[in-house]
Structure formats: structure tokens, C-alpha cells
Amino acid sequence: MSGVWVFKNGVVRLVENPAAESLDGSRQSSNTRRKVLVHTPSNEVITSYAVLEHKLWSLGWERYYEDPSLLQFHKRSTVHLISLPKDFNKFKSIHMYDIVVKNRNVFEVRD
Numbered sequence: 001m002s003g004v005w006v007f008k009n010g011v012v013r014l015v016e017n018p019a020a021e022s023l024d025g026s027r028q029s030s031n032t033r034r035k036v037l038v039h040t041p042s043n044e045v046i047t048s049y050a051v052l053e054h055k056l057w058s059l060g061w062e063r064y065y066e067d068p069s070l071l072q073f074h075k076r077s078t079v080h081l082i083s084l085p086k087d088f089n090k091f092k093s094i095h096m097y098d099i100v101v102k103n104r105n106v107f108e109v110r111d
Contacts, residue, residue, distance in 0.1 A: 014094055033111045037096040040108055049088050052099075056082070059103060075102075 064072040
């Protein structure tokens with residue numbers, strides 16, 4: 001995971017390709033490749049939250065309904081919590097890497 005960390009309006013975020021994205025968060029180029037989350041055992045690209053929820057459920061993750069503005073999952077045997085934006089179109093690589101870190105050898109992020 002490489003890039004530049006940007007601090008703006010009290011929020012820190014990772015800009016993975018600083019040449020393609022300006023520091024204010026707007027895209028400079030429309031032909032940059034989007035990253036995808038892949039379920040490695042099945043080699044399936046995660047295309048929706050329904051698919052992701054099914055994969056996480058099979059790994060012991062449970063849906064957490066505490067915050068209605070987020071889609072959250074919790075695993076009872078850990079302190080981990082996965083928080084995702086409700087809109088799948090706002091599902092970014094930072095969310096993908098969070099899932100990968102908490103589910104080693106099950107998911108990976110690809111270009």
C-alpha cells in the first residue's frame with residue numbers, strides 16, 4: 001500500500017495515485033484503473049454488498065446494526081469492526097484494505 005497521506009478538514013486519507021488525483025480529492029484523469037476486492041478462494045470479484053455480506057458471513061462475521069448510516073460487520077471472536085459506506089459506489093480501496101487486513105489470505109485488492 002503506497003501513496004500520499006492527505007490531511008483535509010480534520011480527516012486523513014490515503015491518495016494512492018497522487019498523479020491521477022489532486023490533493024483536494026478530485027480526479028484529474030478519467031482513465032485511471034479502479035481497484036477491486038477479490039475473494040481469493042473462489043477468485044470472485046466482489047461486485048455488491050450482498051456478495052460481500054455472504055462471504056463475510058461464511059467467515060463468522062455478523063451484521064452490526066448500531067449505525068444506520070453505515071454498513072458494519074463484527075466478528076465475535078475479535079475486537080474487529082468493519083465499517084463501510086451504505087452506498088456501494090462509495091466503496092473505496094481504503095475500505096477494501098480494511099477487509100483484507102482483517103481477513104488475511106481470504107481477500108486481496110487488485111487493479
